[in-house]
Amino acid sequence: MRWDLGDGRHEGTASMVAPDGRLSHEVGESGLLVSGITGRFPRDAEKRDHEVIDDDHVVGWQASCNCGWKGRFWTRVATRSEANLADHSAYVPFLGFATPPVAVEDAMKVEWRAHAEASSAIDELLAAQRSIRTAKARLDNAVSKSRAVGLPWSAIASTLEITRQSAHARWGKTDP
CATH class of the missing domain: 1.10.10 (Arc Repressor Mutant, subunit A)
Incomplete structure (x- = not known):
């Protein structure tokens, strides 16, 4: 679930979102890792500045880029009948697996790519202007x-x- 524009400045990912809004960019042995300590979740044994949340606590997904950009939030809903891709909501059952559905990941990638390509084009304009x-x-x-x-x-x-x-x-x- 990582995307790379190949410009050395933009690497995107489909991040899982914790209940407090923090994004998970990586998985540890016990679950999803989120940076920071709130005391609401257990600390990771190896990365002491990260907490571990299990997949059933994931409230949604969001595209993010290593440059700091974040895409639209996709809500994880509890039933298939509540899911509506047009409203940025998707169903993933609470069975210990919170990877976004393929359609959601594809939509996030399109959104990230538009951001990354525009940003890269602006960087190129600035470099040309400096030259x-x-x-x-x-x-x-x-x-x-x-x-x-x-x-x-x-x-x-x-x-x-x-x-x-x-x-x-x-x-x-x-x-x-």
């Missing part, structure tokens, strides 16, 4: 250096494939 700023600063420095060693505006303009007037208009104010 442009860096390139502009490098170009400005190269023009200054070229002028400092005596290159005429016509040589700079020809190299940059712009007009001499454009080059002078853009960098002429910083001419040494």
Whole structure:
């Protein structure tokens, strides 16, 4: 139940939700592990900062991402007749097994993927913008250096494939 966008920044999971809203991202020997100590559930023997809840205490499911994003909450209902995927509710019997139904997991994955792809696209835009700023600063420095060693505006303009007037208009104010 883990999904990876492959960008190194987004890994999603279909998390089970404890009665107090904490998400379980992993399973221990005795049940689902939730981070934090409330005193309502037993502590995990190995991870002392985690409590163990059994599957029958799972109240629902929620997609989550390692970047902190959380999807819509899916309610676990007690009977099949109460289940309605359109209302984000699903039935899983209280028999010690609280994995979300395939349809719920698929819907959570679609929601997570939309988040992760949009976030990744924004990250890419920001990286491109930083590259442009860096390139502009490098170009400005190269023009200054070229002028400092005596290159005429016509040589700079020809190299940059712009007009001499454009080059002078853009960098002429910083001419040494």
